[in-house]
Amino acid sequence: MKLLLRWLINALALLLVTELLIGFSVDTFYHALIAALILGLINAIIRPLLLILTLPVNVLTLGLFTFVVNALMILLMGTIVKGVEIENFWTALAAAVVLWAVSVVTNYLLKTIKSK
Numbered sequence: 001m002k003l004l005l006r007w008l009i010n011a012l013a014l015l016l017v018t019e020l021l022i023g024f025s026v027d028t029f030y031h032a033l034i035a036a037l038i039l040g041l042i043n044a045i046i047r048p049l050l051l052i053l054t055l056p057v058n059v060l061t062l063g064l065f066t067f068v069v070n071a072l073m074i075l076l077m078g079t080i081v082k083g084v085e086i087e088n089f090w091t092a093l094a095a096a097v098v099l100w101a102v103s104v105v106t107n108y109l110l111k112t113i114k115s116k
Contacts, residue, residue, distance in 0.1 A: 002110065010036035013102040014084075017095045023087030024095050031083025039077045047073055070096035 011032040026032045058065045071092040078086035
C-alpha cells in the first residue's frame, strides 16, 4: 500500500514540477504515472552505480553532486517516456531539487502517520 502511495505522490510531484518550471512538461496524469514508475526503476537500478562511480566527487562537494546525478536520471527518464519533455540540464537540475523537497516532506509525513 505504501509503495502505491509513494508512486501516486511522485506522479503528482512531477505534475507540480510541470507547473513550477518552464521547460519541463508532462502531458497527462497517465504520463506522470508512467514517468514516476520509470524514474523509480532508473533510481533503483542505475543511480546506485552512478553514485558509487562518482563517490570521490560527491565527497568533495559534500553530497551536492548527488543533485547532478539525480538530474541525469531525470533526463534519462525524459528520453524514455514520450509524454515528458525536459528542455535542458538546468531544468532537470531544478526538477531534481523540487522532487527532493517533495520526497523529504513525504518521508516525514509517512513516518508521522506510521508512528501514530
